[in-house]
Amino acid sequence: MPKGDKETPFQRRKVLQTAGAIGAAGLAGCSTNTDATEEPPTESDSGGGGADETASPTEAAELTVGGDMVYASLSTPSSLNPYRVSDTTTSARINKILDYPGGASDSETFDPGWFKSWELSEGSTKVTYELHEGLEWGGDYGTMTAEDVVYTLNNVLLLQGEDDWYGHTDTDFYYIGPDSEPVEYEVTGELTFEATLPVSKANWLHEDPLLGQWWLPKEFVKPYRDAGDADGMDKDSYITDAVYGNGNLGPYEFDNWTRNSQMAFTRNDNYYRREKIGEIGDRDYTESPYWETLTYQQFDESSTALSALKTGEVDLAGIPDGKVSNFRGNQSTQLYESPFDNGVFWLNLNHRANGWDPIRESRKVRYAIGNAFDPDTIIEEAYNGLAVPLRTFHPSWGPYYPSEDKLTSLPGDIEKARSQLEAGTSDEYGYEGDQFHGPDGQLELSMVRTTGNPSIEIASNYLKQRLSELGIKSTIEAKQWSTLLQDYAMNSPDNVEGEPDWSIGSFNGGPWDQSVSNEQWDIMLGLGFSTSPYAPWSAVRSTLAEKGTFNLWGYTQDEYDIQEFIGNASTASSQEEVQSQMTEMFSFISKDMPFIFTSSGYNVTGLNNSVVGLPGEKTDDGYKATSYFQTINEAQPSKLYARKQE
Structure with a gap:
């Protein structure tokens, strides 16, 4: 499900981060730590100072119930309807009142x-x-x-x-x-x-x-099913007021929601885990959660959220990559970093009818845009080195990432990009001096990005400059996460004439020429997908198959039967067979380049020093790290994550 501008590292629900916890893809806001506030941090790292040495779960910290926890957030949930979850911001809120199964x-x-x-x-x-x-x-x-x-x-x-x-x-x-x-x-x-x-x-x-x-x-x-009344069920106060959560099914009960400001929760004194699960492994639920209240405080910009973290107005905030150095050695803030992000991020390219047609029609055009957007430069300039370059739909630390010789690599060369642009377009296009012209004059592409994220702003400005060097004009629209989803990522057959041959849902309303977004766009920055590293075919199926639930781009091709290979990989009888199938699939995805793969980022979270009981040692095993952090997130907040009482 779409993950808001950096919802936290290892959310349980994974597509659009949706369809389910463990095997589905997740549409995610760009993982650059501007809103890594939906769940607890993942790894402990003092980052040069400031971390409370009592933070290791192996030490006997005296933890008692009490106090208030405030998360900083840059995105707002769409609703509290557990049947209408399509982004990780919404998922994280509902997960405070409903556990996952x-x-x-x-x-x-x-x-x-x-x-x-x-x-x-x-x-x-x-x-x-x-x-x-x-x-x-x-x-x-x-x-x-x-x-x-x-x-x-x-x-x-x-x-x-x-x-x-x-x-x-x-x-x-x-x-x-x-x-x-x-x-x-x-x-x-x-x-x-x-x-x-x-x-x-x-x-x-x-x-x-x-x-x-x-x-x-x-x-x-x-009763709603019998009447076929979906709208009536969605508007029932049992859902809108989250009455369903007033039992014992989650750590908190919903308190209040001031839209575009804050959402507050109160400790659930009847939380089932205390009695039904108790202690399991290194987690202790016998008194959890340890906070009396938990509040999401919304901010428009990450700079404001970080100021609130420094002053103690909030207790947890995601740290944008470019700001991490400002927090190293900070005596009032603990810094926790994880290189094991399961998100895959890219330049989103619009293959639908309201995008520039050659993007859909020509691989060479996509290569040209990829050469203009050099991921190594972006990682250094926009992400402060806190990311790794990617060339296909799988985190580089994942078990199925192919060897580099199986992947398509672009040199970031503008002259090569100019040649690819000319070769990939019809005779209606060509260079007039340094400008690339089409039937209506100099080509102009429309870019849209998320707000509040300095790294995304830097990346979009860099791309605008590089497109200019390529002879292409471009515009940049900055939109809040909810607007980006509603008007650009979602698409509908209502925006074109006629009925679609098929419709999968709000993110894939039909074939590329029968369903388009409310607003026109060519390139989108700030949205990616999370994947399950040990079941990566689920993410591929939901995003790159023509009828995939989250194929919002309208991507389609006739060269490679993605659905067949997904079936073969997911039912393979040996790890070697799975590896062979996934290498072939990921190599093709890299070659066809439906979007421009860029990076998998680090997760960096800052916490007030009064927060104790955080996880201790890191692990070099990416999968175990991911699972461990997911477990902690699911447990949140337990004895691993509590406020030291004054």
């Missing part, structure tokens, strides 16, 4: 949430789920049962075509295998149910979208 604490171990147990059969075609006893809904809906879960699956999530009365964005992730067949769910007891997979899935722990899915009581949903 489960997760993975390492490559093979299930981590409990609402689910007490999760078991994959020996043939990897059946999953048995068991809910904890005594999970209580807010309002008058009683105890959560397996019937609640399966009803939402069969009556909301799994519906397609004319039967789809609601239009849930996660539906695609429950259709798997080469023939895109649905997972079948059946209630087997009051608290148990089974899933039957249409194909064997040995890695299903890392793909199962249900581990990151939320649902609501059957008794609440059914």
Whole structure:
């Protein structure tokens, strides 16, 4: 789901960071630490001073319940509707009042949430789920049962075509295998149910979208389902006022929301984890959460948020890469850094009908733009060296990143870009002196970027300069995250004449020529995707397949059957076979360059020194690091993350 301008490092929900916790892609705001405030930091690193030495979880810090926690945020959630989550800002807020059903604490171990147990059969075609006893809904809906879960699956999530009365964005992730067949769910007891997979899935722990899915009581949903009234359900106060969260299903209860200002939560005294899970590994839920209140304070600019961190107005804020050096050695702030970002960031290129046609039509044109945007320069100038260059849709530390000789590398050469631009366009285009002209005069491209992020502003200005050297004029529009999503990333067949051949949802309303965004654009900066490093095919499927849920760009090609290779990779019987399939797929994606791959960034978070109990040692194993941090985020806030009492 789109991740707002740097929602924190390792969010549980992953597409558009959406469809589920562990296997789906996530549309993410550019990972440059301007809003790494949605979850706790990931690794401890004093960065030259300022870190409280009591921060290691191995030391016996005296932690008691009390105090207030304030996160700085640059983005605002779209709603509090757990059925309408399409960005990580919204996901992070709802996650304060609803836990996720489960997760993975390492490559093979299930981590409990609402689910007490999760078991994959020996043939990897059946999953048995068991809910904890005594999970209580807010309002008058009683105890959560397996019937609640399966009803939402069969009556909301799994519906397609004319039967789809609601239009849930996660539906695609429950259709798997080469023939895109649905997972079948059946209630087997009051608290148990089974899933039957249409194909064997040995890695299903890392793909199962249900581990990151939320649902609501059957008794609440059914009347709206029977009436086909999606709008009525969305407007019901049970959803709009987050009454569903007033049971024991999450660490906090919703308090109040002043739009464009703040959102506040109050400690849930009945949080189920205290009794149902207690201590697990190095996490202790017996008193969690440790804050009496938790507040998201919204800021328009990262500079204002950082000033608030320095003065103690907020307790946690993401640190933009260009500002990290200002906080090293700061005596009032702890600095925590992680190189294990699972986000993949790029220049978004519009392949739809309201973009410049040669972007869609010509790989050479995309190469020309890529040569104008040199990632090594951007990493140094915009990200202060706190990122690594990428050439395909996978973090460079990930297990399936191909060797460099399998990937397409661009030299960042303007003269080469000029040649590629001429070769990739029709006779209507060409150079007149230093200017590149088309049918209507000098070519002008429209760029849009997120606001509040200094690194993105630097990158967009750099690209504007380089396009000018290429003979292309350009304009830059700066938009808030919610506006960027609504008017540029989302697209609709209502913006063109006629009915679409098909429509997947708000981020892929139809084929490239039958659905376009509200506003015209050619290049977008500040939006990327998070991926699951051990199930990367899910991200590829949702973004690059023509009918992918989050193929907002309208990308399509006839050279390579992405869907077939996704099916082969996700059902492979050995790690070697998966590696071979993913190397071939990632090599093609690098060569075709649907967008301009740039980097995978670091996560840098600043915290007030009164915050103690943070994770200690780093790990060199990227996957374990990611899993560890996801676990901590899910636990948040537990004994690993609490305020020292005055």
